Amino acid sequence: MNNMTYGNFKHETTGTLMKKGFIALQDTYTAEKAISHLRKNVQGKTNIHYLYILNSDSQLIGVLSIRELLGASDDEWITHIMKTDIISFPTDLDQEEAAKVFRDKDLVSIPVVNRTNQLIGVIHVEEILDVIQQEADEDIRKLSASGKEIDFRTNPFVAAWRRLPWLVLLLFIGLISGGIIERFEATLEAVVALAFFMPMIAGMTGNTGTQSLAVVVRGLVSEDITFNKSMKLLFRELIVGIIIGITCAIVIAIIAFVWRGSLTLGLVVGSSLLATLIIGTLAGTVIPLLLYKFKVDPAVASGPLITTINDILSLLIYFGIATIFISKLM
Incomplete structure (x- = not known):
């Protein structure tokens, strides 16, 4: 039987x-x-x-x-x-x-x-x-943009070939960041102190976006996502982004003020970080949800991709706000 x-x-x-x-x-x-x-x-x-x-x-x-x-x-x-x-x-x-x-x-x-x-x-x-x-390992590999399985025994040429497509794509997207810096070169030359906070702004935005991405991908594996659940998740991550943004913005604004003695610089850096952290959190939430909606594996929205997109957005916001207050920063 x-x-x-x-x-x-x-x-x-x-x-x-x-x-x-x-x-x-x-x-x-x-x-x-x-x-x-x-x-x-x-x-x-x-x-x-x-x-x-x-x-x-x-x-x-x-x-x-x-x-x-x-x-x-x-x-x-x-x-x-x-x-x-x-x-x-x-x-x-x-x-x-x-x-x-x-x-x-x-x-x-x-x-x-x-x-x-x-x-x-x-x-x-x-x-x-x-x-x-097994599924968790697959999602981690996709989040790191390494694609197919790579372990200790994988041939170095095979490992490089599996990583290259994503990294080449991100390389070209990353060139946009260089174009943004060139576009705001005058602002950067006028207030050299802005360069000190530039890596921090971009890095924090990418980090918070990757955190949100990991939360969403893990949720998509274990939950049946409906429109209402997506909206609740998006609203929750918005609140999270605001809380994280306000906290970090206050800290970095105080540091900028104490270091340079400029209240305006502190406000520019603080407000930029607040805006970019909120946008980074939302980007890390929306992108995998959209991919899931269009029947694409959401883990493909890898950490490096989110980080690169958030780098571009953070630099635009940072230098945009700095340009508005350029006269008071000099």
Whole structure:
């Protein structure tokens, strides 16, 4: 009954995760006979948490925990004590979706059935923990723009080839930052002190954007994102950006004032940091949500891409505000 063949299943689906080490019971068994069957078949099997009740066509009709079986009287039919509201997987369900079900339902084992509802395997939580680790590793690689798997054994030329496409793209995008600095060269020459805070402004904006990106990508893996959830997330990150921005802006404004003795410089640097941190946080939230909306893997919105975009925005804001107050800075 539990020696059915697997067949061929798509990669990273429930069909490839399932194990055949389950114990099935006929729906004609009493509790006494079920316990006897359990004793005869439990040897060599691990993770036996549930017993699965099948009809004469090997179709899954119920599930029973060992504790419930042992608590029943000997002559009680197992069909009277089994649970019929069964959570099961098809063979072609994506492993990420299966992991979400395990998390939401808090189960240790879930059966896998074929198209005719015949029991062909069981997935245990141990396999799902491996899936969660694997998916997390994939997301981390994508967040770092390294693309396909790169580990200690990867050939250096292969590793470089897998990283280069993103980095070349970011190189050309990064040239825009150089163009912005050239555009505001007069402002920078007039107030040299602005150059001191330029790396900090760009770096902080990129950092907060990457933090938001990591939060969103992790949420997209574990949550079913709806429009309302997206709006709530966007509003929350806006509040987070404002709080972080105000705190950091006050600190850097005081530092700029104490260092240069210029209240105007402190206000320019502080207000620039406030604006860029808010925008950086929102960019790190909106971009992966948009990619998810258009059926693109949101982890592709990698950290370096967010950082590069935020560099451009932060420099525009910083030098824009400084140019407005140039007369008071000199």
